[in-house]
Amino acid sequence: MTEKPLISIKNLNVEFPIGRTLFGKPPMLRAVNNVSLEIMPGQFYGLVGESGSGKTTLGRAILRAVPISSGDITFDSRDVNYDVGSLEKNDLNNYRKLAQLIFQDPYAALSPRMTVRDIIAEPLEVMGLTQTREETDERVREMAAKCRLNLEHLRRFPHAFSGGQRQRISIARTLVCNPNFVVADESVAALDVSIQADILNLLQTLQDELGLTFLFISHDLSVVAHICDHVAVMYLGTLVESAPTRKLFDNPSHPYTKALLSAIPSLDPDDSGKAQKLEGEIPSPVNPPPGCRFHTRCPLAENRCRKEVPLWRELSEGHSVACHFA
Amino acid sequence: MTLLTVEDLNVKFDTDEGRITAVENVSFEINAGEVLGLVGESGSGKTVTAKSLMRLNPSNAVYSSESGIHLDLESGVVEVLSLKSSRELEIVRGGAISMIFQEPMASFAPAITIGNQMVEQLLIHTSLSKRECSELSVEMLERVGIDEAGKRFYQYAFELSGGMRQRAMIAMALSTKPKLLIADEPTTALDVTIQAQVLDLMKDLVSEFGMAILFITHDLGVIAQVADRVAVMYLGGIVESGPVREVLKSPAHPYTRGLINALPKLDSLDEPLTPIPGDIPSPLERPAGCVFHTRCPEVLADRCNSSVPQRIKLGHGHSASCFAIDSKEKIA
Numbered sequence: 001m002t003e004k005p006l007i008s009i010k011n012l013n014v015e016f017p018i019g020r021t022l023f024g025k026p027p028m029l030r031a032v033n034n035v036s037l038e039i040m041p042g043q044f045y046g047l048v049g050e051s052g053s054g055k056t057t058l059g060r061a062i063l064r065a066v067p068i069s070s071g072d073i074t075f076d077s078r079d080v081n082y083d084v085g086s087l088e089k090n091d092l093n094n095y096r097k098l099a100q101l102i103f104q105d106p107y108a109a110l111s112p113r114m115t116v117r118d119i120i121a122e123p124l125e126v127m128g129l130t131q132t133r134e135e136t137d138e139r140v141r142e143m144a145a146k147c148r149l150n151l152e153h154l155r156r157f158p159h160a161f162s163g164g165q166r167q168r169i170s171i172a173r174t175l176v177c178n179p180n181f182v183v184a185d186e187s188v189a190a191l192d193v194s195i196q197a198d199i200l201n202l203l204q205t206l207q208d209e210l211g212l213t214f215l216f217i218s219h220d221l222s223v224v225a226h227i228c229d230h231v232a233v234m235y236l237g238t239l240v241e242s243a244p245t246r247k248l249f250d251n252p253s254h255p256y257t258k259a260l261l262s263a264i265p266s267l268d269p270d271d272s273g274k275a276q277k278l279e280g281e282i283p284s285p286v287n288p289p290p291g292c293r294f295h296t297r298c299p300l301a302e303n304r305c306r307k308e309v310p311l312w313r314e315l316s317e318g319h320s321v322a323c324h325f326a
Numbered sequence: 327m328t329l330l331t332v333e334d335l336n337v338k339f340d341t342d343e344g345r346i347t348a349v350e351n352v353s354f355e356i357n358a359g360e361v362l363g364l365v366g367e368s369g370s371g372k373t374v375t376a377k378s379l380m381r382l383n384p385s386n387a388v389y390s391s392e393s394g395i396h397l398d399l400e401s402g403v404v405e406v407l408s409l410k411s412s413r414e415l416e417i418v419r420g421g422a423i424s425m426i427f428q429e430p431m432a433s434f435a436p437a438i439t440i441g442n443q444m445v446e447q448l449l450i451h452t453s454l455s456k457r458e459c460s461e462l463s464v465e466m467l468e469r470v471g472i473d474e475a476g477k478r479f480y481q482y483a484f485e486l487s488g489g490m491r492q493r494a495m496i497a498m499a500l501s502t503k504p505k506l507l508i509a510d511e512p513t514t515a516l517d518v519t520i521q522a523q524v525l526d527l528m529k530d531l532v533s534e535f536g537m538a539i540l541f542i543t544h545d546l547g548v549i550a551q552v553a554d555r556v557a558v559m560y561l562g563g564i565v566e567s568g569p570v571r572e573v574l575k576s577p578a579h580p581y582t583r584g585l586i587n588a589l590p591k592l593d594s595l596d597e598p599l600t601p602i603p604g605d606i607p608s609p610l611e612r613p614a615g616c617v618f619h620t621r622c623p624e625v626l627a628d629r630c631n632s633s634v635p636q637r638i639k640l641g642h643g644h645s646a647s648c649f650a651i652d653s654k655e656k657i658a
Binding site for chain 1: 367368487488489490517518519520521522523525526544545546547548550551570571574575584585586588589590591592595598599600601602605606608
């Protein structure tokens with residue numbers, strides 16, 4: 001690809017203070033540690049990892065919903081160029097029209113006291129994107145139709161809807177202000193499998209129709225495999241592997257990626273003797289292990305892994321990994 | 327040997343909006359030492375069915391008169407639905423039946439140590455002394471793979487990680503040596519790598535303790551890995567049941583096929599995902615006839631929307647309730 005990336009992140013760190021101290025600085029928890037990645041326009045970029053791996057924090061940092069400790073995030077669409085870390089009031093508001101978020105739990109994300117029409121219209125009103133009520137209604141109806149909600153639905157309150165329908169309302173609200181870039185944080189995790197497939201298909205259709213770029217955050221590798229063009233795997237705040245979907249699944253190179261893949265329960269009852277099962281649990285990010293952060297659970301770990309942080313290197317075009325043995 | 331027989335279980339709930347049917351004509355058996363998987367989407371009645379076995383449904387639950395739950399113990403057959411006093415109910419609540427819940431944080435009391443909770447239930451259900459109860463509890467914690475069990479015994483639930491809490495829950499459920507363990511989505515809240523560990527542990531424990539498990543989940547992959555037999559539920563009824571291999575490799579009911587097709591599979595990345603069309607109907611608007619006909623791709627006009635399909639035997643304990651199954655396949 002000769003295109004410029006839409007989002008480029010360089011050496012990003014996000015830290016949170018733990019508790020308070022009377023004197024001096026409180027200890028810091030580093031949720032995202034030295035992450036660099038690039039998201040191309042029109043890409044469906046997947047981010048996977050276990051809970052506590054920092055994937056949500058990374059997504060939020062891109063939207064400036066958490067403070068960035070150090071590193072650069074740049075957003076570069078054809079018309080505008082933002083240095084996300086240093087945006088101030090006006091620019092930040094403008095940036096937020098372009099970069100939006102779809103939440104995980106469609107039950108918690110919708111206000112029970114607002115009609116669906118009001119929910120979808122709210123971003124337009126808050127951002128002042130429409131002048132008249134007619135214009136707002138027009139935009140709401142148009143976006144609702146794209147998300148397969150009819151006029152009858154717009155008059156009702158969220159409690160009258162099932163999980164799948166609520167997620168479609170939530171998607172319509174996110175997309176109504178015409179963003180370029182959308183972070184979908186575990187957007188299908190709370191849904192049943194039969195509905196999950198429907199929402200995934202809808203996201204793909206919308207991406208084609210509206211020319212969106214997605215950062216799709218999920219803990220479910222099989223979902224990511226189906227919908228994303230490029231996948232990055234996170235462990236304890238760092239990227240361990242990143243590759244085009246096909247390459248990653250055909251040729252996983254980091255032991256953590258391999259373990260994640262083999263931990264997915266197979267639909268075939270006869271296929272159970274899995275090669276790699278991870279021992280133990282993800283360590284606390286307050287006190288991350290030295291060297292390679294994965295060495296405490298890695299089947300290949302040697303002395304070198306305990307001391308030396310593995311470098312992020314490219315194995316083949318677009319396929320990078322951080323492991324001494326890859 | 328059949329341990330538990332459920333016959334024509336019908337559970338309704340009295341609510342402000344009317345009487346809601348949660349479980350309709352559900353019948354199944356569990357043999358000793360067997361793992362029965364119960365799969366279905368949210369609202370399909372899996373949890374209500376399981377809670378009926380321990381009579382844990384809220385007080386507005388109404389069991390129909392023809393419903394029967396028989397538990398076959400060495401001391402004789404227990405009719406679960408006719409137990410009355412809370413003393414009698416102890417047989418099914420932690421005595422012969424134990425339950426593991428989905429959210430391990432919510433199922434431990436936050437202000438009582440893990441150890442005290444384990445000891446408390448042992449004192450109720452066994453005749454051991456307090457000291458013996460403590461020793462057994464630490465032993466069980468060790469057995470489920472918790473490091474430093476002696477220290478964990480004195481800790482609170484919040485001090486343990488999610489996977490560890492679920493292990494402690496399993497240790498607690500098994501320490502009374504139940505005949506039947508009900509596991510309600512025990513791994514849904516866990517990460518895949520931890521899920522794999524917990525599933526392995528449960529498989530080991532089945533062979534070691536020889537108990538039966540009713541394993542409730544919405545994940546067909548998990549069922550394939552742990553269950554011997556599986557029953558698929560939709561809107562309160564069992565639509566298909568049988569040995570796990572048969573059901574997953576040659577599913578007979580369109581709903582089972584739909585569930586399998588909707589799952590993203592790693593070995594066929596290019597195939598599009600096929601969702602089951604439509605949404606699950608609200609329990610207040612139960613469809614007439616076959617409850618699945620509103621979403622079924624193989625619906626037969628004039629038939630599925632008016633009459634309820636009977637269970638058709640397909641051989642080897644495999645059966646399904648659907649009109650579309652060719653009558654030639656019957657091996658009745």
